[in-house]
Amino acid sequence: MVILYMLGQIVGGILPGLVLILTVPNAGTLLSTSATPNPAADVNFLQAIVLEAVLTFFLVLAVFGTAVDRRAPKIGGFGIGLAVFAGILIAGPLTGGAMNPAGDHAPYIVFGPDNAHILIYIIGPIICGLLAGLLYNAIFLPKDEVK
Numbered sequence: 001m002v003i004l005y006m007l008g009q010i011v012g013g014i015l016p017g018l019v020l021i022l023t024v025p026n027a028g029t030l031l032s033t034s035a036t037p038n039p040a041a042d043v044n045f046l047q048a049i050v051l052e053a054v055l056t057f058f059l060v061l062a063v064f065g066t067a068v069d070r071r072a073p074k075i076g077g078f079g080i081g082l083a084v085f086a087g088i089l090i091a092g093p094l095t096g097g098a099m100n101p102a103g104d105h106a107p108y109i110v111f112g113p114d115n116a117h118i119l120i121y122i123i124g125p126i127i128c129g130l131l132a133g134l135l136y137n138a139i140f141l142p143k144d145e146v147k
Contacts, residue, residue, distance in 0.1 A: 009102035037096020040118050045120060048095045053124030055087040055099045060132035069141060101125050 013109030020027035039048040056086035059080070066072050103119045 049124040051127035056125035057128040064136040
């Protein structure tokens with residue numbers, strides 16, 4: 001399911017970029033220069049990876065705790081939105097608070113400009129997203145709910 005979810009995220013991030021190419025003049029320039037996050041000048045590569053990793057870890061825990069776990073109160077949208085809101089408030093000025101490499105970097109996939117920072121938004125979120133999912137599955141989900 002993780003692979004299908006990742007593919008869905010990538011396709012869901014690319015399709016809007018393709019629609020914009022067909023409907024908005026100069027969409028390629030706009031998306032490739034202003035639609036993707038980059039770290040602030042005083043944030044180094046490792047700091048940015050750690051920030052994005054920690055944000056993604058808590059976002060994935062919020063998803064599992066409010067939307068995946070059948071015992072959770074039905075506040076999935078609120079809980080997930082609150083985690084995204086907090087992540088953007090905390091890291092927005094530092095890394096852009098992306099937490100989702102597929103959605104935030106789809107313009108680079110569509111338009112192909114060189115982005116030296118793209119690894120920041122892939123390494124941290126994928127590693128800590130998987131870690132959070134495994135942790136929640138191992139510790140919090142009842143064994144009869146694990147598929």
